[in-house]
Amino acid sequence: xIIIFYANGYMKMYLKENRYSVELKNNSTLSDFFDEIDxxxxxxxxxxxxxxxxxxxxGPVKIKIEGKEVKTENYRLTDGQTIEISRLLIGG
Amino acid sequence: MNRDGVYGYAGKELRINLSNGSIEKRNxxxxxxxxxxxxxxxGAHILFRELSAGLDPMSDDNQLIFxxxxxxxxxxPGGGSVMLCFKSPETGIWGEARCGGDFGPNMKRAGYDFIxxxxxxxxxxxxxxxxxxxxxxxxTALVGLDVYAKSNFLVTNVEGGEPxxxxxxxxxxxxxNLVKFASVMYGDRAAGRGGCGALMGHKKLSGIVVSGSLKxxxxxxxxxxxxxxxxxxxxxxxxxxxxxxxxGTVGDLPANDEDGDFPTMNWRSNxxxxxxxxxxxxxxxxxxxxxxCYSGCPISCSREVEVKDGLFKTPLxxxxxxxxxxxxxxxxxxxxxxxxxHCGFLxxxxxxxxxxxxxxxxxxxxxxxxxxxxxEDTGGIEMDWGSSEAILKGIEMIVHRKYIGDLLAEGVRVAxxxxxxxxxxxxxxxxxxxxxxxDPRSGKMLGITYATGNRGMCHIHPLEGMAFDRGKMxxxxxxxxxxxxxxxxxxxxxxxGRDCKILQDGLSAPDILATCKFxxxxxxxxxxxxxxxxxxxxxDINGNELYKVCERVYNLQRLFNIREGFGxxxxxxxxxxxxxxxxxxxxxxxxxxxxxxDLLLDEYYEAREWIKETGYPKKEKLSELxxxxxxxxxxxxxxxx
Numbered sequence: 001x002i003i004i005f006y007a008n009g010y011m012k013m014y015l016k017e018n019r020y021s022v023e024l025k026n027n028s029t030l031s032d033f034f035d036e037i038d039x040x041x042x043x044x045x046x047x048x049x050x051x052x053x054x055x056x057x058x059g060p061v062k063i064k065i066e067g068k069e070v071k072t073e074n075y076r077l078t079d080g081q082t083i084e085i086s087r088l089l090i091g092g
Numbered sequence: 093m094n095r096d097g098v099y100g101y102a103g104k105e106l107r108i109n110l111s112n113g114s115i116e117k118r119n120x121x122x123x124x125x126x127x128x129x130x131x132x133x134x135g136a137h138i139l140f141r142e143l144s145a146g147l148d149p150m151s152d153d154n155q156l157i158f159x160x161x162x163x164x165x166x167x168x169p170g171g172g173s174v175m176l177c178f179k180s181p182e183t184g185i186w187g188e189a190r191c192g193g194d195f196g197p198n199m200k201r202a203g204y205d206f207i208x209x210x211x212x213x214x215x216x217x218x219x220x221x222x223x224x225x226x227x228x229x230x231x232t233a234l235v236g237l238d239v240y241a242k243s244n245f246l247v248t249n250v251e252g253g254e255p256x257x258x259x260x261x262x263x264x265x266x267x268x269n270l271v272k273f274a275s276v277m278y279g280d281r282a283a284g285r286g287g288c289g290a291l292m293g294h295k296k297l298s299g300i301v302v303s304g305s306l307k308x309x310x311x312x313x314x315x316x317x318x319x320x321x322x323x324x325x326x327x328x329x330x331x332x333x334x335x336x337x338x339x340g341t342v343g344d345l346p347a348n349d350e351d352g353d354f355p356t357m358n359w360r361s362n363x364x365x366x367x368x369x370x371x372x373x374x375x376x377x378x379x380x381x382x383x384x385c386y387s388g389c390p391i392s393c394s395r396e397v398e399v400k401d402g403l404f405k406t407p408l409x410x411x412x413x414x415x416x417x418x419x420x421x422x423x424x425x426x427x428x429x430x431x432x433x434h435c436g437f438l439x440x441x442x443x444x445x446x447x448x449x450x451x452x453x454x455x456x457x458x459x460x461x462x463x464x465x466x467x468e469d470t471g472g473i474e475m476d477w478g479s480s481e482a483i484l485k486g487i488e489m490i491v492h493r494k495y496i497g498d499l500l501a502e503g504v505r506v507a508x509x510x511x512x513x514x515x516x517x518x519x520x521x522x523x524x525x526x527x528x529x530x531d532p533r534s535g536k537m538l539g540i541t542y543a544t545g546n547r548g549m550c551h552i553h554p555l556e557g558m559a560f561d562r563g564k565m566x567x568x569x570x571x572x573x574x575x576x577x578x579x580x581x582x583x584x585x586x587x588x589g590r591d592c593k594i595l596q597d598g599l600s601a602p603d604i605l606a607t608c609k610f611x612x613x614x615x616x617x618x619x620x621x622x623x624x625x626x627x628x629x630x631x632d633i634n635g636n637e638l639y640k641v642c643e644r645v646y647n648l649q650r651l652f653n654i655r656e657g658f659g660x661x662x663x664x665x666x667x668x669x670x671x672x673x674x675x676x677x678x679x680x681x682x683x684x685x686x687x688x689x690d691l692l693l694d695e696y697y698e699a700r701e702w703i704k705e706t707g708y709p710k711k712e713k714l715s716e717l718x719x720x721x722x723x724x725x726x727x728x729x730x731x732x733x
Contacts, residue, residue: 009564009578013351047368048350058368060335060343069331088331089563091556091613092341092393092414 001026001079003033008086011061014049015085024077030063031073033083049087060088098122099311100162100628101130106204106226108219110295111152111211115226120205126631127718130161130205131606132188133645135177138208139186140648140722145655149179149187149287150270150294152212158261158300159206161605162308162628164196167320169327169616170608172197172386174261174283181287181294182272182448182503183524185653186546188553188603189283191276192385192394195259195302196606202304213296218246218262222253223304231298238441239264239277246301253303262299263289264443266491270294271501273448273526277440280410281385284445285525286547287503311630319627323620327390330614336393337382341414345371348414349422352678353534353558355527356422357477358454359520359668361676362531362684364422374417374429380408391610397433403480404434412436412446415551418529419450424457425477435483442491451526452500453486455507455519464513469496520666522549523658532669533684535561535582540592540692543663546649552609554600554646557592559613568617569598572639583683589695600642644717647700647709651722660707663693 003022007015022036037045038055051058063070064084065077098120107116128134135157147153157177165171174196180187199207203223216231234242239262246260259278266274267289274289275282283289292298310316327333335343348354349367356364380396397411412420412433420432439446453475459465460475467474471494475482489497499507504526508519520527525548532539537557542549551558559565561582566574574594575587601621602609618635626633653662670685678684686692697704701713714723 010347010562013562046350048346051372059346059371060339062331062335086331087347088335089347089559089565090332090336090339090341090344090414091559091563091565091610092344092552 001028001077003077003081003083005083005085008084010089011049011085011087014046014087026079028077029073030070030075030077033077034073057085060090062086062088098125099309099630100625101125102200102203102205102306102308104204105206105208106221107208107210108226108228109211110209110213110217110228110297113228115228127641128645129604129625129641130164131159131175131604132177132600132649133604133641134206135159135175135188136186136645136648136652139177139179140652140655140725143179147179149181149184149291152295153210154179154291156209156288156291156295157206158199159606160196160200161607162625163605163607163621164200165308166194166197166386166388168607168624169320169324169390170602170611172389173606173608174199175603175606176276176283176288178286178288178291180524180547181290183286183548185523185548185656185658186649187286187288188547189276189285189288190603190606191261191278191281191283192608193259193278193281194257194386195261195278197386198257198259198304199302200308201254201257201306202302203306207300209295209297212294216296216298218297218299218301220246220250221300221302222250223306224252234298235268236265239443240279240441242299243277243279246299250301250303254305257305258301258303260299260301262443263292263297264441266442266444267293269491269493269501271444271490271493272503272506273445275443275445277443280440282440282445285447285550289443310628312627316624316627319620319623323616323624324390326620327611327614327616332610333391333614336391336610336614340382340393340395342371342374342395342412342417344414345417348418348530348534350677351534351562352673352684353531353562354418354422355529355531356676357425358423358458358518359527359531359666361673362533362678363673363676365676366421366427370417370421370427370429374433378411378429378433383410385410389608391608391614393610399430399433402430404428404430406430406434406437409437409440415529416446416450419447420483422529423450423454424483426480426483427478428480431480431483435487438484438487442487444487444491447528448503448526449487449490451520452490452504452507453483455504455515456486456496456500457482458518459511459515462514464511464515465496471495517667520668522665523662525549527666527669530556530558532557532665532686533673533678534558536585536686536692537561537588537592539665539669539686539689540589540696541596542669543665543689543693544592544596544696546646546653554603555592555596560591560595565613567595567599567612568615569595572598572618585687585692587695589692590699593696593699597639597642597646600646601638604642604645640717644719647714647717647719648722650709651719651726654708655726660693660705663707665689
């Protein structure tokens with residue numbers, strides 16, 4: 001299945017493209033999505049936003065699927081879904 | 093409603109003259125409240141009216157104001173704050189510092205909206221304020237005690253108070269030793285910048301404890317409850333609230349470093365290159381949990397931290413936020429967050445501003461490197477970059493005014509003036525206030541923010557320019573004319589002077605309301621504040637009128653500074669900030685440096701309707717803002733063209 005993901009707001013500074021598509025096996029989860037990102041982009045993504053060792057986003061990064069925030073990594077993805085990734089600048 | 097007909101206020105200002113021990117309870121003036129509301133607004137009115145031009149800030153006549161507003165209330169998102177206003181001992185200009193915690197709400201429970209302290213006691217005293225009594229008490233036995241011991245004494249020895257609603261703010265040894273950037277502390281929370289602790293030290297005032305159970309009358313309690321609950325829900329649902337609770341402000345550290353917003357080695361560079369390691373080490377080994385700084389906070393950005401063992405073992409406390417972490421890592425070239433955490437703890441214990449303290453140590457390190465100071469000046473310590481001994485002893489030297497610390501305790505502007513030998517070139521400050529841990533070489537708005545901020549080189553009073561340029565934050569200010577930052581590159585300059593003006597005014601609201609600014613990061617708008625105010629006070633006020641109050645207050649604080657001789661010539665940036673970073677990622681990116689600062693400043697003045705040549709507000713502008721009578725004072729002093 002194909003999952004589309006894109007960066008929003010501040011996160012755009014850290015991704016080269018505005019929009020990516022990732023091919024995953026059917027019934028993949030958010031965790032599988034992370035693994036795929038790591039294997040394809042993990043070495044090139046800024047370590048500010050991507051923890052290559054843990055294969056997860058680092059810091060205040062928010063993941064929304066179809067407009068709703070998702071935190072559970074066993075969330076099951078479906079073909080054609082769109083994932084929005086945003087990083088927050090907190091201030092202070 | 094209090095007996096004078098002002099809903100939402102306790103109705104009284106408490107005036108204490110420490111020189112003669114007089115205690116006076118005055119009714120507040122409803123018209124002035126409508127005009128300035130409270131916090132840094134009413135503080136600006138009082139200090140402008142009652143301090144004479146050119147007054148030595150370390151003289152008995154300087155005043156220290158503890159100010160609240162109708163929104164100082166635990167039920168209001170961000171309502172657990174108090175604003176301290178004063179003429180700054182460090183800068184000699186407008187001084188304000190906000191402190192989180194329950195002191196503000198408990199001050200109102202004791203029956204006072206404002207506590208205004210003048211004069212100077214002959215012996216050390218502290219003030220006990222309850223709804224039944226106001227007493228000056230002997231504090232001789234407290235002298236030399238640290239912040240924690242003093243606070244504990246004051247809170248546990250209140251007579252006739254309400255134990256559940258008792259709070260103390262105190263100074264530590266730094267304030268007693270008149271360190272010009274000493275803080276006034278509420279536990280680990282600080283009214284940090286500008287040296288209000290030094291002013292309290294000068295007044296021989298060790299602390300204030302407030303306690304009470306009074307409730308203010310609201311104009312429309314049901315409406316207020318509905319609105320404040322709706323705003324609270326909005327905050328709870330916001331993305332920023334979740335990020336702040338989970339990561340605190342330290343969560344920004346890796347990205348700030350990467351983006352050139354992490355001043356390093358006394359601002360020689362804007363990136364350290366170790367942000368990720370510091371952040372991860374901190375979260376894996378030091379961070380314990382998040383906590384609120386006042387009862388009811390929906391965000392809980394504070395961090396409980398502990399260094400369990402090792403060289404820098406540090407007890408559990410409410411520890412480093414981003415600024416402190418940056419001041420004791422990148423500023424001084426230290427990559428160990430345990431050391432930085434320990435430094436933050438020491439600063440809290442001694443009652444000293446962590447930003448200025450880290451800045452002064454980094455300045456001393458550069459002086460040492462260049463041979464401007466030697467081991468003879470440091471008591472034998474080698475002030476090498478990154479040296480834990482130099483950093484820790486540096487704090488002690490400043491707090492206790494030993495060796496070169498005696499000079500550093502005066503702030504970087506004075507220290508550089510006295511040391512000379514070229515040190516002025518790397519003394520990074522605006523109007524005498526040392527720069528915080530954000531670098532305008534990460535985005536241009538921060539430069540104009542620093543140059544024009546009324547209290548000097550400050551990132552948050554009133555505006556964090558970098559959050560617009562990189563974070564793409566608007567704080568709900570697009571309806572007031574701010575452009576959409578998504579459409580603007582961080583290196584662009586055109587238009588940012590105007591954007592800065594609008595954002596400075598809008599983000600002054602929490603300072604005037606004595607509320608937490610982070611609520612505006614979590615989607616609270618000027619309309620939200622205004623509608624809570626309206627339900628609380630009965631005023632017919634909306635976001636637009638609140639915005640006008642903010643603009644009025646910003647201009648009045650500017651007039652305060654003009655009266656002290658400040659103007660366009662002082663709205664400038666340190667050379668380091670206008671120079672290409674000497675190393676790091678951005679050394680090859682000259683576009684990170686502001687290309688035409690004068691143009692940016694012209695644009696800002698134009699938006700403010702200030703005179704371009706002088707930086708003074710135009711008469712018509714002051715008239716529009718209802719500030720004619722204040723302008724006359726300036727004109728009589730010959731400062732207004």
